[in-house]
Amino acid sequence: MTDRHHDGGDHAAHHHHDHHAHASAAAPEAVRDPVCGMMVDPGAGKPEATHAGRTFRFCCEGCRKKFEAAPEGYLTAKDPVCDMEVDRASARYMAKHEGTRFYFCSAGCQAKFEADPAGYLGNWPRPEPAAAPGSKWTCPMHPEVVSDGPADCPKCGMALEPMTPAAGDGGPNPERVDFTRRLLVSVACAVPLLLISMGSMLGLPFRAWLGERAAVFAEFLLATPVVVWAAAPFFRRALASLRNRSPNMWTLIGLGVGAAYGYSVLAAFLPGLFPASFRAGMAGMEASVPVYFEASAVIVALVFVGQILELRARERTGSAIRALLDLAPKTARRIGADGTEADVPLGEVRTGDRLRVPPGMSVPVDGAVIEGRSFVDESILTGESAPVAKGEGDRLTGGTLNGRGALVMRAEAVGADTVLARIVEMVGKAQRSRAPIQGLADRVAGVFVPAVAAVALLAFALWWALGPEPALAHGLVAAVSVLIIACPCALGLATPVSIMTATGRGAQAGVLIRDAEALERLASVDTLVVDKTGTLTEGQPRLVDVVPAEGGDGEAMLRLAAALERGSEHPLAAAIVAGAAGHGLQLPDATGVEAATGKGLAGTVEGRAVAIGNRAMLRDGGVEVAKALEAEAERLRGEGKTAMFVAVDGKAAGLLAVADPIKPSARDAIRALHAEGVRVVMATGDEPGTAAGVAKALGIDDVRAGLLPEGKLALVEELQGRGRRVAVAGDGVNDAPALAGAAVGIAMGTGADVAMESAGITLVKGDLAGIARARRLAKATIRNVRQNLFFAFVYNAVGVPVAAGVLYPVFGWLLSPMLAAAAMSLSSVSVIANALRLRTLDLREAPPTQGR
Known part of the structure; x- marks a missing residue:
């Protein structure tokens, strides 16, 4: 970044003079909205506001209200290249990067920034997520924490997120952007650290080439930015957990990283504190106390990997609400x-x-x-x-x-x-009502963390009081070994590595997984609520029956009815026209076509009076319908079809039936779910007769018809109130509140984006049979996560007492921090190897003999 400081002198002085000239030159033309950065025509009658004797113009009322609420925050911005203060309303140069707007004093600064944005943002303040006006902020891990603005969670230190994101593309999660940058720095330092400390194992004796003292100093220089800068959010969360008496994984990470780094600093600069037995050297080199700077850096990098995986899943939570907000013009x-x-x-x-x-x-x-x-x-x-x-x-x-x-x-x-705003509110409320997965790791950590700290302190005290000389050094080594071996690398990886592997395996089977919580909940679901249209059925009506009146000609009737319907935009009309084309019929023109609201159409085709619609349409036209034809219409409705009467020249000519065909896989999917003990309930906005016909054909347990979005969500809450663990499968915007409110939502990939954003699981092909596959994957994945956590805790349960020195009185063994770090790494290797087994998981239906 040599450019930046070079520009700060004559460059800054040059642009200081030009700054107000820009403002005055831009004023008679377009001006910039200081809130959103859009250019606004002064003569377009746009909203205005006055502050400190200046008039500001805005693209909309929303921006004006934001400005009036806090004008000082929208007056100036800092140019990230030269650090000049730029007037936002008169700035000619602006660029967006990762969802954040940056203002520049000149085209030169803008060009430099766009060529290397990361280089100019190394120490830039973390951007905030875009929030809807008036939105409150909450913690993903502690939904009971609510703030009026962006802040850190007082319980865990995580960045609060807006309850209602802004419409449109809010850009990536700023915390993920920040963590990714910190991960890159951690990896860049950890790789040479590992080469220096362990290169001899690969035939690259960097330590011997550099010399022991120089190697230790190089390790210190490389580890310090990782621990002091990159890991700062971890330490902040660890301190928050201690202040709030809620020990969690961050407490362990803070203790482990701090212990490894702190011990290594003492070993590097005050080696005399340590017993001679811990001094090691290479041939021809000065003996020294081993240091574990590489352990502290690698721990931080591994934890960042897990956090970024989690943030990628959390990032989509607000996308459902943004998609809903975007529906309104x-x-x-x-x-x-x-x-x-x-x-x-x-x-x-x-x-x-x-x-x-x-x-x-x-x-x-x-x-x-x-x-x-x-x-x-x-x-x-x-x-x-x-x-x-x-x-x-x-x-x-x-x-x-x-x-x-x-x-x-x-x-x-x-x-x-508005109804849409209430749906947005319901989706947001349902999402927040589900506390994000705490995981077995955090639940056990609530006991494990204070236990590890107590063991470390006890080991230090006992060695200091009862151990051989130098007792203080032995006590320090034992305490540090306990904290290092207990540092939860494997705990941090247990869930994300399994989820990452399961996500890839699920994608191969057409199952997209949103997060670990969705899998955990799906594994224990006992009730499935399904939408009808687009989930159980194709979602595209088709002509399925042509029933002429006694002695009539079905194709002639279809030809006249389709000619009448050809000018209509209704999907049922399109189905009839497509059906006529399928019969190879050439359609004549229709004239005088009139629509009777809620009844049907009437007009003239080839000089004949033609009408198509419901029974009321024919009754109004004085057309008599035979009882046999009415009975046939009732039978078709009972099968879930829409039956329409056709009249020609004042006489009933027959019936046309249109239906939304049931998906070929739906019957087998329902049977498979029943075999696994899952109760299936249909919830649809369609009329009861059609819904009952589809349910009967599929053997569905219960039907709720005529439901609006709030009705579907109420059904989910009713079932959950009875103690049922409910999953919802749907494909429409109307399903979004229920998908978000259920234990787990399952969206059809052929449906609306809002449904997919509200769901924890998405079936790419819209195939209901994928739910059974998703459930098998969920069970296997959660089992794998628990195995991983078992491996992680077993290593700790065995290693912590050994590190504390329980074997010393019998065998004279005292675990060194090096072996502690090796044991910690071995637990991570075991976790990763176990998670990779999910890549070959068979998701086909198990034979009945194996049970369900």
Whole structure:
């Protein structure tokens, strides 16, 4: 970074003069929103605010409110290249890096930064995650900790995360970015450390080449930045655990790393404290006390690997809420009292405003139709693909998608009062209600940590009081050996290594795993709640039955009905048209087509009056329907099909039945889940008759139909209240709250992104049979994690007493810190080797003779 300090002199002086010139030059043109960095046209009627005699302009009301709440934080920013203070509102040069905006005094600084951003951010303050306005912050490990702004958790020291992230791409988790940087520094120092300390084992005697004293000093120089800078977050969390009397894995890591480094510093610079028996030397070299700087550096690097794996999984928690927030448009077209129209930011829409919703656009807020007719896709609420007809007086929900018709609506619920905002709140609340997995490691560490500390202190005291001379040195060696052998490298790796391996194995089988918690919970699930459309069924309606009236011609009826439906945007109409094409029929043109809301269509085809719809459609047209045809329609509905009557020239011509076909794998999947003792419940927004038909065909245990998102979440809470361990499988936005609220959510990879972000498990192919595979993988993985933890604790249980010196009175053995570090490494090797066995796990269904 020679460039940086070179620029700080004449470079800074040069730009100090130009700084205000930039502001004045930019003022008559576009200015920069000081909050979000967007360029704003001064003449566009955008929101404004005045502070300290200056006028600032903003892209939207949200930015203006943020500025007015804390203006001092948005006035200036530091140029990361030359350290100059840059006025944010007049800055011409800005760049985003890893989700954070950086401002520059000149194009030269911006170019240097973009060429080597990491080089200029070595000591830059850690960026904060993007949060929605008004969001509170909480700890992933301790959800009961809530703060009004970003901070560290008082219990464990972890960085708090926003309960409601900002819409859009929030960038990577800043803590993961910070930890990755620290990991790279740790690895860069640990590799030469290992070569110096253990290179002779590889035929590279660096220690002999350098000389013992020079080698020890080089190790000290390499280990110090790792322990003092890279491991600083670990020590901060360890201290927090001690202050709050909640010992955990961080306590062990802090003690272990601190002990290894502290012991090594004493051994390097005060070797006279140690007994001669611990002095070792190579031929022709001065004997010295062994140092373990490499152990402290490697411990830190290994723990960072585990932490980054965990953070990658945690990073996606807010993605579900961001995806939901992105469903709402950013602007709305407001109609003024004089009839003029203007696009305004969504935050400026007020109750009672008249809004135009053009074809193909999302509905901005909740309200009612006052002009126009159209079909609206409400699948984010119901999960059903069929659009709903909307006319004057009908309700509209923000985030739903308008079809081909233009609508004018009156806003009745805005901001936090909209249905979409309530769904966002439900997803966030459900996510926070599940405390992230503490893991067996932390549960045992609550007892293990104070026990290890007590053993180390006891060993030191006993050796000092009763041991041979030099008693103080023997006591120090014993205490350090205890702390080093108990340092939880294997504990830190036990879960992430198994999860990493299981994630790769699951991906091969079409099962994407979000985190260890999802696997742990899935292994013990006894109830599965499934959505119908897109989960049990294909999600694409098809024409399945053509039933002509007695003496009628089915193909002729289908040809006329399809001609009438060809101009409709409804998926059922598309299914009929596609069915006619499948029969090889050429469709004539239809004229005078009119839609009867909630009933059907009527028009003229080749001079004949044709109507298609429900029984009410024919009744309004005075068409009589034979009892046999009505009975056939009832039978088709009982099979989960949508039956539509067709009338030609005032007479009933027959029935067309459309259905969403059941997925071929669904029956076998339900049978496999039943064989494993899992109860299956269908929860759908569809009507009861269709849902019951699908459930009967699949042998599903229970059916709940006509459910909105809050109804599905209420069902999950009801089942959990009865003591059931519930998993939810779904594919739509309407499933997101239930997916987040269940013990584990399972999303179909063919469904909505929001469903996948809310779920702990995603099935790539949308194949329900993947749930059984995922459950087998979950059981094997959790078993593997427990084996890993057993290995880790066995080494500690055996090694700690030996390190304390229990064998010395009988055999004269006192474990040196070198052997303690070797035992600690061996436990990590055992954990990794055991986890790799998951790569060859067979996920096929086990034979019935093996039991379930």
